[in-house]
């Protein structure tokens with residue numbers, strides 16, 4: 559834990575040095591024409607996937623525009639950009655979770671994206687109403703199950719997992735995870751607080767063990783026989799299947815993927831997105847990078863490397879995603895995930911989902 563914190567802190571310091579070192583030349587471009595922008599774009603991102611770094615490197619190779627990345631926690635990055643105001647070095651803000659993207663919008667750190675080239679890449683449902691941000695990828699929070707002892711016919715809805723027949727069989731990570739908070743927030747938005755609370759209570763009643771570890775760890779626990787089903791994000795199944803560690807690949811092979819609520823509201827999805835920062839010093843480069851990341855070809859690369867669903871409808875899905883099948887997704891205003899976040903956190907406390 560501490561080692562991880564330390565390495566994150568180290569990255570932040572490193573990124574800060576890099577950013578401040580280029581501060582002089584980037585601020586010169588403020589009033590100039592697009593062509594006068596120095597060939598650089600500064601990205602503040604809360605996404606933690608290797609796939610993103612590879613795409614940034616490809617972009618630099620194709621355009622000669624260097625992508626300088628500052629990684630951090632979404633809330634801290636938002637506050638930092640707000641504090642820096644017009645002086646900020648950030649051109650783009652990237653994060654997972656539609657609720658947090660909306661929070662960035664409401665904090666006033668983003669400017670609308672008006673480029674047709676970008677908007678054509680991303681359907682309306684996967685961008686902010688005023689285009690304060692546009693989606694980069696989506697993921698589904700599904701039920702995975704032990705293929706050797708559970709049949710897909712045994713599964714149906716998120717609610718059905720609260721049935722006493724699953725007592726001692728359900729695995730899921732801690733409620734401190736935004737993935738779970740947004741899942742519960744979606745239920746508050748769709749069915750109201752009471753429904754959401756009794757669902758959370760029902761899952762707690764059926765816990766195979768007190769929540770611990772990551773989504774990947776829940777699947778490892780299924781493979782070890784600790785429980786039979788788990789709630790996880792789809793891409794983690796793909797990442798297990800393609801892991802360099804043969805033991806992880808073995809775990810992945812044992813998992814079945816089930817999309818719940820197909821006869822109802824659909825499976826819970828969440829969106830990763832990008833916003834153009836107010837006061838961006840390299841807006842033309844920034845827009846080029848958004849157009850690049852949302853283009854069909856690059857969306858296919860992202861889907862293949864990180865097992866997320868493309869937002870661009872012209873992009874083909876990665877093979878594993880196709881194998882799991884097309885599915886009906888919740889159609890929610892992603893802002894609702896943020897709107898009901900505090901309520902979700904409260905419910906988790908009330909039902910003892912630690």
Ligand SMILES: [Fe+2]
Nearest residue numbers: 606654773791
């Ligand atoms: Fe993740």
